[in-house]
Amino acid sequence: RSYSSPETEGQLLNSFVQYFGDGLGRKVKRMPLIEETVLPGDSLLTLPVVIIGNGPSGICLSYLLSGYRPYLSPEAIHPNPILHTKLEAARHLSIVDQDLEYLSEGLEGRSSNPVAVLFDTLLHPDADFGYDYPPVLHWKLEQHNYIPHIVLGKGPPGGAWHSMEGSMLTISFGDWMELPGLTFKEWAASKRRNIKSDRVMPEEIACYYKHYVKVMGLQKNFRDNVYITSVSRLYRGKDDEDRSQLNENISTQDLEMEDGQKSLIKRNWEVRGYQRATDGSHVPFCLFAENVALATGTFDSPGRLQVEGEDFPFVLHSMSDFGAAISKGKLRGKADPVLIVGAGLTAADAVLCAYNNNIPVIHVFRRRVTDTSLIFKQLPKKLYPEYHKVYHMMCTQSHTVDSNLHSAYTSFPEHNVLSFKPEMKCVLQSASGLKKILKFSVALVLIGSHPNLFFLKDQGHSIGHHSNQPITCKGNPIEIDPYTYECTKEANLFALGPLVGDNFVRFLKGGALGIARCLAIRQKKKHELMEGGDGGGDGVP
8 A cells, every 4th residue: 555645644644743753743843853862773764755955956856745746738838849749748647757858858958957957948938048938837736646755954944045145136037946836926926025126136035935835735844943964874785775675685674564564665864963942952863764865055065265364264255244244344444455256146246245335345266257157158238237247347447467456346367366364465376477465354255165965974975976076066966867866876865956066946946856756656666566465476576
């Protein structure tokens, strides 16, 4: 019998209550916890899926695992005739139940992951050509497709969006930030929010994600204020892989009992951590999982220059710290400029923030202003005038050997920071090798951020495209199967979003689709295996 049927879902939730208290019940407020003194060998419940990270990646995956299924809308005609023909031929099937490799074939887009491109073109047809076509999908809640899971996050649903600088507009349109089943405009109208621009504030997006979890009925799957300390594999080796078959090699420890019947849920992973209580105390917990999905994003660890003096207190690494310094008046009346390092959008935000607060800026970056890979080259001027204002200053107000600093802003293209000095000075070196010492009031290093996967073995260095190197969004994302999003180097471990190179919300939804399909297929095979065993055979195809 399926543990995802409506009846047994209730029994499963009851067993959650039995083992964890009422933490996974529908009206529960406490985290499902196991005391640290409980030994792994004891009879403990194993969850089919644990999702680490409650940003848009984790939310979207929870949505699909909760049984929501996308179908081709009756009146929809996709502008890609080849894709539409494929969709029309399988109209009776949800997209989750179709061959994603077949549907993705021949599609092109701004993601290197084919399922991400597929799902994006179904939700935003021809968006990159400037069209605003409606999605060709409609959604149905099919509760028999529910796969029990839990989503663990440090803060409220929405992840890092709750901690982003609130004074800047998002780079993407509001429509591109939305999740399936609830348009951003619908949410804004329901909250009587006046959205004046296609681009919106991060705080608006954070509120939308938090509301999305509530309105879609996903709250029972989410736990906030949770910090993961370790995710470790319990079984390794070929013999362990053989245990995935229902045969004599499976011990009763690997099986959960349900009304006398065995439901095969393999304990592949042990997830440990703690939940921060309202009084500030830490309550430890331990969960077992058949599958783990990494949806942590990349905002955990700011990029560092790795130079002398970078740990001085006047060298900052986040916009929030810079904003706090401004709001507290720490930079008011300072004669020396702010030193901003980096040529991305966050660095541009910092330039604008300083400029708008009448704080002079020294802007240092390694690339040439004509470098075609600069993000400013990819943004239309009409849609992003503030960023093109920064880019214009980068080009026209640059420092030359004989010139003094400009009063409001001076750029130093093709320069590297060699060191920071205790007297609040910085040593720069140009591409030609010339060195220059500059005085500043505060330094802000904004050169990207990296995920912090310290809770994995070897900090996750073994699961990237380049082994034994830190995981980064651009240079070394987690290596996955392009259609299931399962890590190629670690079975039953999945990853999506920025961890696999999909920085934009538009594209991370494809990861949720790939994972949901993979898990649905495995669940179906598992049930067929069990039913075959009940029918008098040996239970092994």
